[in-house]
Amino acid sequence: MKYPYMHPREQLVTIMHRVYGYGMTTTSGGNLSILDETGDIWITPGGIDKGSLGEPDIVRMRGDAVVEGTHPPSSEYPFHRAIYARRHDIKAVLHAHPAALVAFSLVRRIPDTSIIPQARAVCGIVGFAPYAIPGSEELGRNIAEAFGKGFDTVLLENHGVATGGRDLLEAFQRFETLDFCARTLINATALGPVRSLLPEEIAMADHGKNRDMPEFDPGFRSSTERSLRREMRELVHRAYRQKLMTSTEGTVSARIDGDSFLISPYGVDRSYIDESDFVLVTAGRRERGALPSRAVVLHREIYAANPGIGAIASAQSPAITAFSVTGTTLDSAIIPESYIVLRSIPLIAYGRPFSDERALAREISPRAPVALLQNDAVLTTGATLTQAFDRLEVAEFSARAVLNAMKLGAIAHIDEAALDAIEEKFGLV
Numbered sequence: 001m002k003y004p005y006m007h008p009r010e011q012l013v014t015i016m017h018r019v020y021g022y023g024m025t026t027t028s029g030g031n032l033s034i035l036d037e038t039g040d041i042w043i044t045p046g047g048i049d050k051g052s053l054g055e056p057d058i059v060r061m062r063g064d065a066v067v068e069g070t071h072p073p074s075s076e077y078p079f080h081r082a083i084y085a086r087r088h089d090i091k092a093v094l095h096a097h098p099a100a101l102v103a104f105s106l107v108r109r110i111p112d113t114s115i116i117p118q119a120r121a122v123c124g125i126v127g128f129a130p131y132a133i134p135g136s137e138e139l140g141r142n143i144a145e146a147f148g149k150g151f152d153t154v155l156l157e158n159h160g161v162a163t164g165g166r167d168l169l170e171a172f173q174r175f176e177t178l179d180f181c182a183r184t185l186i187n188a189t190a191l192g193p194v195r196s197l198l199p200e201e202i203a204m205a206d207h208g209k210n211r212d213m214p215e216f217d218p219g220f221r222s223s224t225e226r227s228l229r230r231e232m233r234e235l236v237h238r239a240y241r242q243k244l245m246t247s248t249e250g251t252v253s254a255r256i257d258g259d260s261f262l263i264s265p266y267g268v269d270r271s272y273i274d275e276s277d278f279v280l281v282t283a284g285r286r287e288r289g290a291l292p293s294r295a296v297v298l299h300r301e302i303y304a305a306n307p308g309i310g311a312i313a314s315a316q317s318p319a320i321t322a323f324s325v326t327g328t329t330l331d332s333a334i335i336p337e338s339y340i341v342l343r344s345i346p347l348i349a350y351g352r353p354f355s356d357e358r359a360l361a362r363e364i365s366p367r368a369p370v371a372l373l374q375n376d377a378v379l380t381t382g383a384t385l386t387q388a389f390d391r392l393e394v395a396e397f398s399a400r401a402v403l404n405a406m407k408l409g410a411i412a413h414i415d416e417a418a419l420d421a422i423e424e425k426f427g428l429v
């Protein structure tokens, strides 16, 4: 079922399973709530296994009284209530203790969300609430005060994080995106200083060439298009499960023929994406009523410049993004698989993917099928969707291997002569 049509009980269970399934809370930690139109608060119960939470476990509260449910509400109910009392635009609250964000809360540092444009847009600036004992009115006051200053995302000292939103999905996306930033920043510490984007650089990303495209009526849909839609849906869901994409980040496109391709839509949660959400783009026009990803112009130029490319993917995964936000080149000459699949990986300056699309598209070739976009993403191409997806996985795994190796000692790369032998044996151009 589509998320906005779900009952509050189902929304709470669905999102709790996403939080738990993604490894962002423990069996005992974390609580979520929704404020409904009557002023009642639906909240997860205290002391129930978060991995097996069901709809009957949800508690409905009116003030201090349980009006529906067999369990007591979460012990953190006081701070949920305090946030709603303070901020009338917030209708859902999420709280958890994911390891990366807890790490930031322990050192009293706020994760920088200006490392990639979308993260800054989703999370906003992050607030900070001083420590108080869990379940206390004092903790409620501290957190509500931070939300009262206008923050939608608040780090809790020696505790975790709380996020709010117009609905629980928005609160979840803020939470997940902030956790992604925290994991990326922790990975980046090994590589060097992180470049933070300036407000005007973030604004550049939202100039909306996708909105300027003329529309057309697609008419009959070919069986090639239909099977690609299905393959793309599976691939995006898989990339989400593999933590290569987050709910708000990651784009896929696939060529149907010539100047006609399908691309992921703008602003649809990646784990709920459906066949019908992908947008058909033909000769620079988008199908009527649909808004493609902002990367649409770059994808079109890549297809035009490279007849052998049938699919393109881009994603922000936490290991490879650490390279991207520190402007560090990833050398693929670490193991034969990485070199064969990734080849040389150009580092593309921030801003070029949405201002210099044509020249950038010509830098993609069979010798450089993958590009690292600074403060943005890794972009992979392939003859097929499977090949582009494999490159995404290999890029992330290679980046992770390098980060791990740096903790162990000096990295020995495969030398030129051995690379020549690989090229010959595997028929690389």
Ligand SMILES: [Zn+2]
Binding pocket: 029, 030, 076, 095, 096, 097, 134, 159, 160
């Ligand atoms: Zn807690």
